[in-house]
Amino acid sequence: MKAAKNWIGEAEKNIQNQTFNSSVISSYLAMFHSARSILFKDGVREKSHFCIARYLEEKYAKPGSLEQKWIDLLDYYRDLRHERPIQHKFFH
Numbered sequence: 001m002k003a004a005k006n007w008i009g010e011a012e013k014n015i016q017n018q019t020f021n022s023s024v025i026s027s028y029l030a031m032f033h034s035a036r037s038i039l040f041k042d043g044v045r046e047k048s049h050f051c052i053a054r055y056l057e058e059k060y061a062k063p064g065s066l067e068q069k070w071i072d073l074l075d076y077y078r079d080l081r082h083e084r085p086i087q088h089k090f091f092h
Contacts, residue, residue: 004033028077049078
């Protein structure tokens with residue numbers, strides 16, 4: 001969670017500086033590290049960005065303890081960070 005908090009701070013700085021591509025990447029990394037901390041809590045160590053989302057989907061979303069929209073957002077930002085330049089509706 002410490003890494004996630006650090007990345008949230010970076011995302012906020014990037015938004016203030018209008019470096020939106022960096023903000024998207026920082027925001028994604030905050031989500032990624034938050035998600036990864038849930039796996040650590042469960043005793044699971046996974047580095048694959050895709051697999052972390054799938055684990056959360058199976059273990060938490062399907063049983064109903066996590067809304068699917070959060071996993072969808074994680075997937076969306078994972079895909080978005082690979083686009084160059086990032087064209088996102090929030091930045092227009």
